[in-house]
Amino acid sequence: MASFLQTNIRLSSNKIVPGKYTSLNNQYHAPSLIRCAAASPGKKRFNIALLPGDGIGPEVISVAKSVLEKAGSLEGLEFDFQEMPVGGAALDLVGVPMPEESFTAAKNSDAILLGAIGGYKWDKNEKHLRPEMALFYLRRDLKVFANLRPATVLPQLADASTLKKEVAEGVDMMIVRELTGGIYFGEPRGISINENGEEVGISTEIYAAHEIDRIARVAFETARKRRGKLCSVDKANVLDASVLWRKRVTALASEYPDVELSHMYVDNAAMQLIRDPKQFDTIVTNNIFGDILSDEASMITGSIGMLPSASLSESGPGLFEPIHGSAPDIAGQDKANPLATILSAAMLLKYGLGEEKAAKRIEDAVMDALSRGFRTGDIYSPGNKLVGCKEMGAEVLKSVDAKVPATV
Ligand code: IPM
Ligand code: MG
Secondary structure, eight states: OOOEEEOOSSSSSSTSSOOOOEEEOOOOOOOEEESSOOOOTTOEEEEEEEESSSSTHHHHHHHHHHHHHHHHHHHTEEEEEEEETTHHHHHHSSSSSSBBBHHHHHHHHSEEEEEEEOOOGGTTTTGGGSSHHHHHHHHHHOOOOEEEEEOOOOOGGGGGGGOOOHTTTTTTEEEEEEEESSSTTTTSSSEEEEETEEEEOOOOOOOOOOHHHHHHHHHHHHHTTTTTTEEEEEEEEOOOHHHHHHHHEEEEGOOOTTEEEEEEEEHHHHHHHHHHHGOEEEEOHHHHHHHHHHHHHHHHHHOOGEEEEEOOOOSSEEEEEEESOTTTTTTTTTTOOOOHHHHHHHHHIIIOOOOOEEEEEHHHHHHHHHHTEEGGGGGOOSSEEEOOHHHHHHHHHHHHHHHHHHOO
């Protein structure tokens, strides 16, 4: 029988994400740490938690793991990987989306690489038994409040964008999404019966000043390292939480005189992203607007299969994952685009481990494989070579090997 462990509840969101993890049952033998190579003197070692999840998750994680190992080894890095079930995979094994051992492995790692979560099979599950709950547990309990979602139109893929080439070409923006607050976690929430006996659904958009300040600081710092432009997106003409958001972001601007701050309402931002996406450098926004705008931005780049993300906390391991879902319709068919996960591994190296050279090797290798004409179905255009997930991974690996040394 599974046992329960009560964990500390640190946020007020215990209704949406009950503060319990369930142990994996003793049928499941979690693999012990997998040594990639014998420990060698002078090499840096890192523990990486791999959470493949569901659908195409295991396929893209397997490819990204090989690329991470190869790029790391060229920079003297060694990894101990621990692969653990989450989401639907964990539901099938032990009946909960986030087993205690999976969370502990993630929490104790140096960085976490996650594939994708969810699938039709579990769509009818009760809310607390939906695979996506694993994501909320991870976000909440790892306190990864800062979600970085870059959207870059690679020159090789300008034709894959749904926008005109001249509009899409050169787009290079970073969306900084608040990830542990707002309407996703706010109280009160839930479905109840009102005084007329009618069902009502409630979700609450709520932000405390410190939550706004800490994400704004991440955004100002991010903009400072990029082109020095920060656009804060809110709905301050309607929502009180946005009024406070705008006030706090504005107040912080004086600490970052080198960053040019602007504000935009979210409806206008959605329009401007399609009209003239090149006007954006860094965008900072709340949890729900960031969710929506990052999907919109992904289409400008050609495919959601290209976009990585990093979720960072003040201390502790970061969570790195492609922004796409589990794509159950193509799962197990070797059709998935692994590049978003490979680029997430690059973000893991850069933001999670501070290993910029190894990260650059991966980014360069992805560019090189694309320049050599390899394309998965989602980014295919005539004249290129259509490949599956594994072959795309193999081509990126070849490019990692060929590009010695990396340029930073
Ligand atoms: C994302 C996803 C998740 C979110 C879903 C799967 C809960 O859309 O990471 O963007 O809404 O945050
Ligand atoms: Mg989303």
